[in-house]
Amino acid sequence: MNNFQAFSEAQELFPGGVNSPVRAFKSVGAAPPFIDRGEGGYIYDVEGKRYIDFVQSWGPLIAGHAHPKVIRAVSEAAKKGLSFGAPTLLETALAKKILEFYPFLEKLRFVSTGTEAVMTALRLARGVTGRDDILKFKGCYHGHSDCLLVEAGSGAATFGAPSSPGVPSDFAKHTLLCDYNDLAGAEAVFAKNGGKIACVVIEPIAGNMGFVPADREFLKGLRNLCDQHGSLLIFDEVMSGFRAGKMGACGIYAEITPDIVTFGKVIGGGMPAAALGGGAALMDALSPAGKIYQAGTLSGNPIAMAAGLATLEIIGSQADFYDILTARAETLMNGFAEAARSAGVALQTDFCGSMFGFFFTDKKARNFQDALASDTARFAKFHNEMLKRGVYLAPSQFETGFISIATTDDMIAETILAAKEAFKAVK
Numbered sequence: 243m244n245n246f247q248a249f250s251e252a253q254e255l256f257p258g259g260v261n262s263p264v265r266a267f268k269s270v271g272a273a274p275p276f277i278d279r280g281e282g283g284y285i286y287d288v289e290g291k292r293y294i295d296f297v298q299s300w301g302p303l304i305a306g307h308a309h310p311k312v313i314r315a316v317s318e319a320a321k322k323g324l325s326f327g328a329p330t331l332l333e334t335a336l337a338k339k340i341l342e343f344y345p346f347l348e349k350l351r352f353v354s355t356g357t358e359a360v361m362t363a364l365r366l367a368r369g370v371t372g373r374d375d376i377l378k379f380k381g382c383y384h385g386h387s388d389c390l391l392v393e394a395g396s397g398a399a400t401f402g403a404p405s406s407p408g409v410p411s412d413f414a415k416h417t418l419l420c421d422y423n424d425l426a427g428a429e430a431v432f433a434k435n436g437g438k439i440a441c442v443v444i445e446p447i448a449g450n451m452g453f454v455p456a457d458r459e460f461l462k463g464l465r466n467l468c469d470q471h472g473s474l475l476i477f478d479e480v481m482s483g484f485r486a487g488k489m490g491a492c493g494i495y496a497e498i499t500p501d502i503v504t505f506g507k508v509i510g511g512g513m514p515a516a517a518l519g520g521g522a523a524l525m526d527a528l529s530p531a532g533k534i535y536q537a538g539t540l541s542g543n544p545i546a547m548a549a550g551l552a553t554l555e556i557i558g559s560q561a562d563f564y565d566i567l568t569a570r571a572e573t574l575m576n577g578f579a580e581a582a583r584s585a586g587v588a589l590q591t592d593f594c595g596s597m598f599g600f601f602f603t604d605k606k607a608r609n610f611q612d613a614l615a616s617d618t619a620r621f622a623k624f625h626n627e628m629l630k631r632g633v634y635l636a637p638s639q640f641e642t643g644f645i646s647i648a649t650t651d652d653m654i655a656e657t658i659l660a661a662k663e664a665f666k667a668v669k
């Protein structure tokens with residue numbers, strides 16, 4: 243079966259032919275290759291074509307595809323049974339490993355998806371503060387729970403519906419909005435609603451409006467506002483956790499300590515696992531220690547815990563793990579910048595740890611408006627040109643690229659060569 247036949251059949255079965263919108267490649271005007279397998283830094287489609295993969299399942303596969311240690315850990319766990327709905331030692335082991343990386347956290351709750359992690363973090367913040375309002379930033383995406391699908395990035399931005407139909411206005415009215423990196427805006431919202439805001443939720447390194455890191459002073463300002471007004475600060479590190487660096491954004495902005503951190507992606511190593519973490523007293527407000535309810539049949543699933551644990555062990559076993567990833571991301575983005583310059587194409591590039599992003603524009607993107615103003619038609623053409631040349635980039639301007647430890651220097655060099663031709667083609 244070829245990619246065209248596979249997508250035609252899937253379109254009969256799934257809305258838009260996919261089970262998560264951005265996978266449909268609609269915003270780059272192409273049909274998605276159907277993936278058969280992955281190995282290290284490569285994926286292969288059902289036609290046998292090989293791609294250098296910079297999507298990596300949207301972030302989790304920092305060790306690369308089918309890393310032997312991860313596969314072994316998953317196989318061993320699977321032999322013992324797939325799910326028990328009861329406590330296992332694997333949960334304890336993964337929790338301890340996460341806390342080694344994030345020592346300021348004391349307790350965690352495992353869930354299955356990033357959506358659930360942030361949804362639970364909000365309920366926790368609302369439960370302990372007794373307040374209903376939350377403050378989020380335009381272009382940040384925190385999963386698809388109702389009150390967070392307001393001016394959201396990622397697939398919601400890609401398909402032009404940052405605020406989705408089906409979200410009751412009664413829910414959305416508790417979501418206050420500000421521009422990313424706009425401290426004065428956040429101060430104004432707090433001045434008006436301070437006593438009602440349960441929490442501020444933010445991607446400290448935004449990856450869902452394209453790659454847009456927060457200004458340090460902006461995050462410091464948010465911390466101060468939360469302290470002044472008795473609100474909690476939630477860092478959504480579902481994407482940036484274990485990606486931006488060893489302690490994710492919390493390590494990059496080390497002087498700013500959030501009250502709650504949410505995780506997903508890397509902590510599941512390619513299996514469905516996510517978590518929220520915070521101080522012990524705060525986390526103990528969750529049921530059954532406290533009254534704030536949250537539950538899940540597959541929470542802490544042993545196979546997912548095994549995959550996550552093996553992945554974090556791979557990271558921990560190599561002292562220069564993030565130095566290698568950062569150097570490769572830097573080489574890649576410098577290569578793109580240089581290639582675009584010689585082709586006469588306006589391009590802004592950025593990276594942090596294993597995350598990278600680029601916008602077709604001459605103005606650095608600092609918020610959602612800037613990201614939306616970039617040339618998405620040119621992005622689409624560039625994406626097509628790269629795909630033709632065997633480079634698999636996220637099929638949307640409003641996503642982030644990822645380097646894995648299996649993305650070799652040769653793959654980076656090959657990608658830069660492809661980009662040189664692609665920038666000329668989109669000029």
Ligand code: HOZ
Binds near residue numbers: 265299300397641
């Ligand atoms: N929301 C994910 C990217 N930020 C996409 C998930 C997927 O399509 O697999």
